[in-house]
Structure formats: structure tokens, C-alpha cells
Amino acid sequence: MKQFISFVQKEFRHIFRDRRTMLILIGMPIVQIVLFGFAITTEVRNINVVLLDPAKDRVTRQITEKLAASDYFNIVGIIGNSHETERVLLDGTADMVVAFDERFDEKLYREGKAAVQLIVDATDPNTAITEINYAAQIIRETQMEMSGISPSGQIIPDMRMLYNPQMESAYNFVPGVMGLILMLICAMMTSISIVREKETGTMELLLVSPVKPPCIILSKAVPYLVISCANMITILLMAVFVLQVPFAGSVAWMAAISLLYILVCLSLGLLISTLVKTQVAAMLISGVLLMMPALLLSGMIYPVENMPKILESVSSIIPARWYIASVKKLMIQGLEISCVWKEFIILLFMAVFLLAVSIKKFKLRLQ
Amino acid sequence: MITAEDLHKNYGGTEALKGVGFKVNRGEIFGIIGPDGGGKTTLFRILATLTGADSGRASIGGLDVVRDFGQIRRMIGYMPGRFSLYPDLTVEENLNFYAMVFGTAVADNYNLVRDIYGQIEPFRKRRAGALSGGMKQKLALSCALIHRPKVLMLDEPTTGVDPVSRREFWQMLKKLKEQGMTILVSTPCMDEATLCDRIALMQNGGILSIDTPEKMVAAYPEKLYAARSGNNYRLLETLKARNDIKMCYISGESLRVIFRTEETPKMEGMEIRRMEATVEDCFIYLMQQ
Numbered sequence: 001m002k003q004f005i006s007f008v009q010k011e012f013r014h015i016f017r018d019r020r021t022m023l024i025l026i027g028m029p030i031v032q033i034v035l036f037g038f039a040i041t042t043e044v045r046n047i048n049v050v051l052l053d054p055a056k057d058r059v060t061r062q063i064t065e066k067l068a069a070s071d072y073f074n075i076v077g078i079i080g081n082s083h084e085t086e087r088v089l090l091d092g093t094a095d096m097v098v099a100f101d102e103r104f105d106e107k108l109y110r111e112g113k114a115a116v117q118l119i120v121d122a123t124d125p126n127t128a129i130t131e132i133n134y135a136a137q138i139i140r141e142t143q144m145e146m147s148g149i150s151p152s153g154q155i156i157p158d159m160r161m162l163y164n165p166q167m168e169s170a171y172n173f174v175p176g177v178m179g180l181i182l183m184l185i186c187a188m189m190t191s192i193s194i195v196r197e198k199e200t201g202t203m204e205l206l207l208v209s210p211v212k213p214p215c216i217i218l219s220k221a222v223p224y225l226v227i228s229c230a231n232m233i234t235i236l237l238m239a240v241f242v243l244q245v246p247f248a249g250s251v252a253w254m255a256a257i258s259l260l261y262i263l264v265c266l267s268l269g270l271l272i273s274t275l276v277k278t279q280v281a282a283m284l285i286s287g288v289l290l291m292m293p294a295l296l297l298s299g300m301i302y303p304v305e306n307m308p309k310i311l312e313s314v315s316s317i318i319p320a321r322w323y324i325a326s327v328k329k330l331m332i333q334g335l336e337i338s339c340v341w342k343e344f345i346i347l348l349f350m351a352v353f354l355l356a357v358s359i360k361k362f363k364l365r366l367q
Numbered sequence: 368m369i370t371a372e373d374l375h376k377n378y379g380g381t382e383a384l385k386g387v388g389f390k391v392n393r394g395e396i397f398g399i400i401g402p403d404g405g406g407k408t409t410l411f412r413i414l415a416t417l418t419g420a421d422s423g424r425a426s427i428g429g430l431d432v433v434r435d436f437g438q439i440r441r442m443i444g445y446m447p448g449r450f451s452l453y454p455d456l457t458v459e460e461n462l463n464f465y466a467m468v469f470g471t472a473v474a475d476n477y478n479l480v481r482d483i484y485g486q487i488e489p490f491r492k493r494r495a496g497a498l499s500g501g502m503k504q505k506l507a508l509s510c511a512l513i514h515r516p517k518v519l520m521l522d523e524p525t526t527g528v529d530p531v532s533r534r535e536f537w538q539m540l541k542k543l544k545e546q547g548m549t550i551l552v553s554t555p556c557m558d559e560a561t562l563c564d565r566i567a568l569m570q571n572g573g574i575l576s577i578d579t580p581e582k583m584v585a586a587y588p589e590k591l592y593a594a595r596s597g598n599n600y601r602l603l604e605t606l607k608a609r610n611d612i613k614m615c616y617i618s619g620e621s622l623r624v625i626f627r628t629e630e631t632p633k634m635e636g637m638e639i640r641r642m643e644a645t646v647e648d649c650f651i652y653l654m655q656q
């Protein structure tokens with residue numbers, strides 16, 4: 001036990017004395033949360049709108065005011081005729097041109113319908129769709145408000161975004177960032193720290209000592225476990241207080257599933273360390289084989305449901321996918337633990353399997 | 368205390384050890400002398416239970432290195448060829464850590480390491496990575512000794528160490544030997560061979576000869592001459608071209624020559640005198656056979 005404590009103490013010293021490691025461990029979660037929360041966001045704001053409004057009547061003015069009042073749109077100009085549409089889109093004055101019909105008000109009341117054209121630059125289709133959706137929503141809302149006065153009883157489709165009514169991207173990214181950070185710290189840092197001892201030759205001395213290998217391995221894992229937990233708390237606090245993501249579910253279960261995920265990542269790190277000989281190799285393997293899939297195939301950026309069958313099956317062996325899914329359910333949707341039993345069992349199975357393999361593979365001797 | 372019998376070890380296609388066998392007696396300094404790549408480190412790793420031999424047997428204090436590796440690990444102090452301490456921990460922390468790893472405390476065995484550790488103790492708060500080569504080796508030796516091992520295995524402990532620290536290091540080994548410790552040490556440095564009680568000359572994974580350094584040089588079978596002139600390289604070329612020369616090579620400031628004939632030929636500008644063979648000469652002679 002004394003041996004174990006001095007081992008752990010030694011590991012902490014390694015971490016605290018290396019400024020770069022410290023910076024990665026402490027700074028990374030904060031930077032990622034801020035980046036994903038604010039900078040890298042799928043939300044579209046500050047859409048520059050140019051109006052083409054030959055009618056200039058009560059309804060078009062009301063829609064224009066609504067657009068201008070929203071956070072998403074800035075009215076930057078007015079054009080006189082439709083020939084200018086392309087010019088303002090091309091020279092970057094406008095992201096979107098809103099073109100109303102002539103005699104808009106009149107048509108709406110007499111014929112029961114009036115057209116408004118939303119023209120966007122769709123070189124980035126996702127942004128274009130988002131912009132169109134925002135505008136369409138606002139137009140519908142205006143119409144609904146006016147329907148009291150309007151004789152035409154049009155059916156307005158009632159669209160609601162569940163759990164994320166404002167379509168805040170932070171709701172999606174917080175679980176993703178948690179999955180990513182924990183993977184990075186546990187798997188990458190653990191594997192590097194073990195491989196470093198192999199590379200510098202200190203492992204040779206530890207191996208000739210009477211210390212049991214499980215003791216060496218566990219002492220490597222403990223500091224990263226502690227740091228991961230601290231990071232998770234930081235991420236959650238920042239998510240709730242800075243990004244205003246609601247914490248709807250049970251904190252205890254959230255902690256439980258996170259610990260399970262941390263265990264999976266630690267065992268992955270241990271496994272990598274038993275397979276490679278150099279720190280660079282450990283970094284590459286954990287970077288390419290762990291981070292990339294965790295980023296791309298976990299459902300953090302692209303929904304798993306949209307993937308081709310083969311990628312979907314690949315994604316099912318990625319621990320981050322199950323963790324992110326369960327965090328979304330537990331934290332944001334506020335579901336009971338019974339709803340994530342599948343994820344829970346999969347992660348548990350992964351942890352047991354990886355831990356067993358890596359302890360079996362850890363060599364008592366050099367090659 | 369240490370026995371090795373017909374040890375073989377292959378790495379991929381290369382034979383690192385080709386049947387190495389020797390015995391080390393209790394309380395002696397046994398040197399494995401040979402150039403780099405001769406298989407010294409492999410031999411040390413097998414004896415330190417770090418790697419297994421392909422065939423052959425080895426034992427330490429009667430314990431088999433494969434079967435009883437657990438017990439052996441408690442009784443040996445091993446110092447690998449590379450500096451294998453933590454550069455980001457201080458001198459003191461390194462020593463305390465290794466003491467703890469072997470289930471002891473620095474205070475318990477302080478008297479054993481006092482002579483060595485005492486010299487670096489003024490720097491105990493300094494990080495090990497910032498020590499000089501000689502001080503690093505002293506720290507590594509302290510760490511290897513801290514659990515009072517019965518057998519000390521030092522793989523090239525003086526490589527990269529300045530001559531003064533080197534001499535001090537060997538003096539420490541002598542003191543440890545006087546306390547009854549068995550010491551197995553390897554070095555590529557031929558002039559350190561005379562500091563050992565017995566030596567084994569090792570080359571290309573095989574042992575050329577085992578004896579005390581004195582007996583080994585006494586057994587040198589040829590008459591060896593030292594020759595020198597203003598230009599040793601030209602002299603070497605000239606001598607090599609003659610057919611009454613059996614062997615000729617440069618060693619330090621002069622040439623070593625063995626003649627096939629009894630009397631030595633006279634040459635313009637060449638100083639020549641009879642000399643006693645050194646361990647290095649023995650090594651080169653055996654290598655050529």
C-alpha cells in the first residue's frame with residue numbers, strides 16, 4: 001500500500017512538473033468548451049438581409065420589422081428590382097434576399113395567398129437551410145399573429161424543436177466535448193505516460209523491482225482518473241453556468257456513467273501502452289485511432305442515424321458514441337437511468353474486456 | 368554466486384548471444400569487457416530476469432533466473448546502461464522512490480550508500496535531469512544499492528563519465544566488494560579491466576576468454592613490441608606490407624607489432640621496444656584467432 005501511494009505521488013509529480021502536460025490537462029477542457037460553445041457553432045447569427053419590397057404595405061412592413069427585431073437578421077439594405085438580387089448576393093452585401101410579391105397585402109386578402117421569395121447563397125447548404133428555416137419561421141409567426149385580422153384561415157404547421165427549442169448547438173456539443181476530453185486525457189495521457197517509462201528505460205528498473213505490474217498500472221491510472229473527474233466537473237459547471245445548458249437529469253447517475261466511461265478510456269490507454277514502444281507511436285495511435293472516430297463517428301458532429309450502414313456499425317464499437325448518447329439522455333433530456341441501460345451495459349462490457357486484455361498483455365519482462 | 372551456462376539469444380535474425388557461460392564467485396568484481404554490440408546488455412537483461420534466453424540456464428545465488436525471478440528481483444541491484452532515473456524528480460525524490468519500490472526506506476540503509484550519496488547530497492533538491500554525467504551515475508548507483516542487494520549488476524556504468532568520476536566510481540565498487548557484495552560490471556573500456564578481480568572478454572555474442580587480468584596478460588603467447596615514428600599511419604602501411612609481420616595495429620600513441628622472426632628489423636626513423644601485453648592486446652589477439 002505504501003508502495004502504491006509513493007507510486008501515485010510520483011505520477012502526480014510528473015504531471016505537475018511538466019507545464020505542457022498541465023496546460024493540456026487543465027486548459028483543454030476550458031478551451032474546447034468555449035470553442036465549441038461559442039465559436040464553432042452550427043447556429044447562424046447576423047444574417048444580412050436585403051429587402052425587395054415593391055408592395056411596401058402593412059403586412060410586408062410587419063414582417064420586415066419582425067425580421068429586424070430578431071437576433072438572427074440584420075436588414076442591411078433595400079433594392080428596387082429583382083435584377084439586383086444576384087449582385088447583392090455575389091458582392092457579399094447580403095446573405096439573404098427577401099423578395100415580396102407586388103401588392104402583397106392585397107393578394108393575401110383577396111386571393112388568400114401571397115408569395116415571398118427567400119433567396120440565399122447555398123454554397124454552404126447547411127447554413128442556407130438554417131437561414132431559410134429561421135426566416136420562414138418568422139414569417140409564419142407574423143402571419144399567425146395577424147390571423148386574427150386575416151380572413152384567410154390558413155393552417156399554420158406547428159413545428160417545435162423538442163429539448164432544444166432554440167436549436168442551441170451547445171446542447172449537442174457539451175456531451176460531445178465531454179466524451180472527447182475524457183478520451184483524450186484518459187487514453188492518450190495514460191498511454192503516453194506508460195510508454196515514456198519504457199522509452200526512457202525507467203520501466204526496466206520498475207520491472208526488476210518486486211513491485212507487481214497491476215500496482216504499476218493502477219498507479220498510472222489513478223492520477224488521470226482524478227484529473228478526469230476534475231475536468232468533468234469543470235465542463236459541467238461551465239456548461240450549466242456559461243453556456244446555460246440545463247442539467248435536467250440525475251447528477252448521481254451522470255457521475256456513474258461518466259466514471260464507467262473514464263474506466264473504458266483508461267483501459268484503452270493501457271492497452272495502447274502495451275502495444276507500442278515509443279511516445280510518438282502512442283500519441284499517433286490514440287490520436288488517429290481514438291480521437292478521430294470519437295470526433296467523427298460518435299454522433300457528436302454527424303448523427304449516427306445518417307451514416308452509411310458500414311460506418312454505423314463501426315461507430316458502435318466507439319465508446320464515445322454510447323457515452324455521448326447516454327449523456328444526452330441523462331443530462332439534457334432528463335431521462336431515468338432505465339432509458340440508458342443499453343449504453344450502460346455496452347460500456348461496462350467494453351471496460352471489462354479492455355481491462356482484461358491490457359492486464360494480460362502487460363509484460364513482466366522486456367521483449 | 369552467478370552462473371550462466373550456454374546462454375543463447377536471438378533478436379529477429381541476429382544472434383545476440385551464442386552460448387555464453389561463466390561463473391562469478393561471491394564477493395568478487397567480475398567484469399564483462401567488450402565493444403558495443405557484443406551482447407553485454409542482452410546478457411545483463413537475462414541475468415536481471417528482464418528477458419528470457421532462448422536456451423541455456425542461468426542462476427543467481429542458486430536461484431534460477433526464469434523460475435525464481437521474484438526472489439531474484441529482491442536480491443539484485445540492477446543499473447541499466449542508460450540513465451534510467453526520472454529526470455523531472457529531484458535527487459532526493461528519486462532515491463526515496465526507489466527505496467519505497469523495494470519496500471525499504473532511505474534511513475534504513477543510509478550507511479550503505481553514505482559514501483556515494485553523500486557526494487550528491489548537497490544537490491538533493493536539484494532535479495536529476497540537471498545533474499552532470501558523473502553525478503547521475505552516482506545517483507543511479509545509490510538507487511540500485513538502496514535495498515541492500517546481494518548482487519550488483521552494472522551495465523556500462525562508466526560510459527559517458529569523466530575520468531575523475533570514473534576513478535571515484537571504481538573506488539566505490541571496491542568498497543562495496545569489501546562489504547561482501549558480488550558485483551558484475553560491464554565496460555567497453557579495456558583499461559578498466561585491471562580494476563576487476565576477474566574478467567570475461569566478450570565479442571560478437573561469445574566469450575573469448577575468462578581469467579584474472581594478470582593471468583590473462585601473462586598468458587599472452589607472443590612477443591609484443593611497441594613501435595613509433597613521426598608518422599604512425601605511414602609506418603603502419605609500411606609494416607603491413609612486409610611479410611615478416613604477424614600482426615600490426617595502432618593503439619594509442621604507438622603501434623603494436625608481433626614479428627614472425629626472432630630479431631626485430633631495423634627501420635629508418637622507427638623507435639621500437641619490447642612491451643608487456645595489456646588486456647586490450649589480449650582482446651585483439653584473441654579476436655584475430
